[in-house]
Amino acid sequence: MKARKRLTDTLIFLLLLSGAVFMIAPLLWMLSTSLKTREAVFALPPQWIPDPFVFVKYREIWEKGPLLSGIRNSVIVSVTVTVVGAFTSSLAAFSFAKLRFPGKNAIFLMLLGSIMIPYPVIMIPQFLMFSHVGWVDTLLPLIVPGLFGNVLMIFFLRQYLVSVPETIIEAAKIDGTSYFGLFSRIVFPLMSPAVAAQIILWFMGLWNDYLAPIIYLNSPEKLTLQLVIANFNANYAIQTDYPLIMAASVVALLPMLIVFLIFQRRIIESVVISGVKG
Amino acid sequence: MIYGFLFVLPPVIGFAVFGLFPALYSIYGAFTDWDGLGRMDFIGLANFRDIFQDEQFFKAAYNTFFLMIGIPIGLALALLLALALNRGIPGTTTFRVIYYIPVISSLAAISILWSWAYNGDFGLVNQFLELLGIEGPNWLSDKTTVKPALILMMVWKNLGYTMLLYLAALQSVPKDYYEAAQIDGASSFQSLWRITWPMLKPVTFFIVVTNIIGGSQIFTEINIMTPTGGPEYSSATIVFYVWQKAFGNLQMGYASAMAVILGLFIFVVTLIQFRMNERTSRDY
Numbered sequence: 001m002k003a004r005k006r007l008t009d010t011l012i013f014l015l016l017l018s019g020a021v022f023m024i025a026p027l028l029w030m031l032s033t034s035l036k037t038r039e040a041v042f043a044l045p046p047q048w049i050p051d052p053f054v055f056v057k058y059r060e061i062w063e064k065g066p067l068l069s070g071i072r073n074s075v076i077v078s079v080t081v082t083v084v085g086a087f088t089s090s091l092a093a094f095s096f097a098k099l100r101f102p103g104k105n106a107i108f109l110m111l112l113g114s115i116m117i118p119y120p121v122i123m124i125p126q127f128l129m130f131s132h133v134g135w136v137d138t139l140l141p142l143i144v145p146g147l148f149g150n151v152l153m154i155f156f157l158r159q160y161l162v163s164v165p166e167t168i169i170e171a172a173k174i175d176g177t178s179y180f181g182l183f184s185r186i187v188f189p190l191m192s193p194a195v196a197a198q199i200i201l202w203f204m205g206l207w208n209d210y211l212a213p214i215i216y217l218n219s220p221e222k223l224t225l226q227l228v229i230a231n232f233n234a235n236y237a238i239q240t241d242y243p244l245i246m247a248a249s250v251v252a253l254l255p256m257l258i259v260f261l262i263f264q265r266r267i268i269e270s271v272v273i274s275g276v277k278g
Numbered sequence: 279m280i281y282g283f284l285f286v287l288p289p290v291i292g293f294a295v296f297g298l299f300p301a302l303y304s305i306y307g308a309f310t311d312w313d314g315l316g317r318m319d320f321i322g323l324a325n326f327r328d329i330f331q332d333e334q335f336f337k338a339a340y341n342t343f344f345l346m347i348g349i350p351i352g353l354a355l356a357l358l359l360a361l362a363l364n365r366g367i368p369g370t371t372t373f374r375v376i377y378y379i380p381v382i383s384s385l386a387a388i389s390i391l392w393s394w395a396y397n398g399d400f401g402l403v404n405q406f407l408e409l410l411g412i413e414g415p416n417w418l419s420d421k422t423t424v425k426p427a428l429i430l431m432m433v434w435k436n437l438g439y440t441m442l443l444y445l446a447a448l449q450s451v452p453k454d455y456y457e458a459a460q461i462d463g464a465s466s467f468q469s470l471w472r473i474t475w476p477m478l479k480p481v482t483f484f485i486v487v488t489n490i491i492g493g494s495q496i497f498t499e500i501n502i503m504t505p506t507g508g509p510e511y512s513s514a515t516i517v518f519y520v521w522q523k524a525f526g527n528l529q530m531g532y533a534s535a536m537a538v539i540l541g542l543f544i545f546v547v548t549l550i551q552f553r554m555n556e557r558t559s560r561d562y
Contacts, residue, residue, distance in 0.1 A: 009367050012362045013368075016363065016367075016369075019359055020377065024380065025402070026392065026402060027383070028373055029395065030391045033394070041400060041414070046405050058422070070348055072481060088288040092285055092288065095285035096286060097283070099281060099282030100282060110290075111293055116545060117301050118491070118494075118541055118544050119495070120516075120517045121300075121301055121537045121540065122296070122297065124304060124524050124530050125301075125304050125307065125534075126316060127314075127524075127525075145292060145295075145296040147288075147380045148296070149555070150293055152309070154289060179281040180281070183285075204382055205455070207384070208383075208384040210386050210497075211498060215502070217466055224506075226385075226386035229390060230386050230390065230501075230502050233393065234505070242394055245390060246390075249391060250387075252384055253383050253387045254303045256382055257379065260378070261319050264375050267382075271443075272443065272446040272551060
């Protein structure tokens with residue numbers, strides 16, 4: 001019986017291993033291509049270990065396209081939105097969870113309903129709104145809406161807060177703290193693990209966003225990173241400079257990969273919880 | 279409590295200004311000949327009439343739904359992997375992380391990568407096929423292979439996420455169920471079919487619905503991998519067509535009408551999910 005289990009376990013391990021190889025192989029191949037010279041890409045039979053092994057493309061990408069400004073713009077958008085948006089979202093979540101005011105449930109349901117409105121439905125009027133105020137080709141349309149809070153984040157933080165005992169809140173109220181003080185000094189620190197996890201997920205979503213930036217951004221120096229690499233692809237594929245394109249893509253992928261590897265346990269936990277709740 | 283109200287004001291304003299107002303405007307715009315430059319005259323159902331005679335729209339809709347074939351494929355593979363991971367063999371956490379890496383990778387970068395991977399002469403996919411003695415086609419230029427190619431990429435990208443959800447669901451099945459079944463003499467296949475699968479129904483439903491909603495809005499991959507909408511428009515999706523019409527041709531009324539149709543579809547799907555959720559929670 002034990003031998004049978006051992007055998008099945010080994011087979012299963014091999015299955016998982018081949019699956020893992022399938023997952024990673026394209027990414028490794030991307031890395032390998034990025035370290036080749038333009039001509040070496042067309043070698044037959046194809047090489048996985050570049051020969052010659054060159055870093056030259058990683059130098060060229062900074063000159064051949066607005067990569068640096070792309071990174072800068074992506075950072076500006078992602079950081080600003082998550083920092084301010086986390087604040088507004090957690091404040092709102094606190095209010096929904098712990099404070100009382102008329103129409104609270106109705107308002108909460110209404111906000112939840114907004115999740116059902118898909119972006120393609122609102123993207124055209126939003127574009128016209130922003131072009132009316134002259135914000136096209138700036139980062140503002142990507143930043144400003146997010147500052148008002150993220151409904152999903154509010155939803156999760158509220159769930160999280162509901163389990164915080166009322167006694168702490170009551171105690172602070174008796175002490176005479178303002179509601180805002182209550183929030184900043186007691187409730188927010190209590191929420192911080194949940195907030196942190198949500199921030200990471202939100203940040204990654206913003207960093208990887210493509211549709212909204214492509215609608216608003218035109219000038220090369222205004223593009224966010226994802227657009228920059230898409231342009232690399234569009235411009236240099238014709239010249240078959242695939243190592244260059246791959247190098248740029250690696251640079252675009254790397255930050256989030258690192259973030260993920262550092263925070264992977266938290267991220268995976270969050271994802272699982274949201275899936276189970278859904 | 280004024281404060282309670284004040285604290286929720288920002289998201290409410292955000293919703294009103296950036297959510298509700300544009301949505302209503304879109305719905306209104308769908309009934310006009312809006313061109314985004316100033317003209318916006320009411321034309322009734324003309325846009326909708328034209329859409330239902332628009333071959334490109336039907337192609338885009340067909341493509342969008344065809345691409346959803348990937349959903350059951352991904353589901354089956356993810357379940358298989360989750361069952362495998364659930365056995366608690368060494369390396370589980372590492373596997374989980376590795377499988378999730380494509381999920382967090384930027385869709386733009388992944389699309390670029392797979393564009394190159396599908397290259398007819400030097401791409402990774404055809405290299406691999408050559409090992410098996412098969413000569414692969416020029417995947418993204420051939421109208422019969424472009425959609426399967428996209429499906430494969432999308433399955434690859436989302437496998438880790440679906441697997442994670444299934445793994446969590448599997449781990450929440452009480453062990454005593456299986457023990458009781460074993461005492462009663464059930465085979466492992468029977469356990470799988472009679473215990474595991476029913477317990478996975480809610481999560482499966484959730485995955486299918488969210489994938490349908492997400493799948494109906496596919497844009498980035500198409501825009502990067504087949505910028506013109508594919509050979510004979512065989513890979514363009516609905517959102518891709520909407521984007522073309524709105525920002526390329528400035529036919530914003532027409533595009534809004536399509537977006538409204540899409541929105542309606544998603545609304546109905548979401549409603550179905552809510553109803554199903556309520557029904558399953560009542561069963562317990």
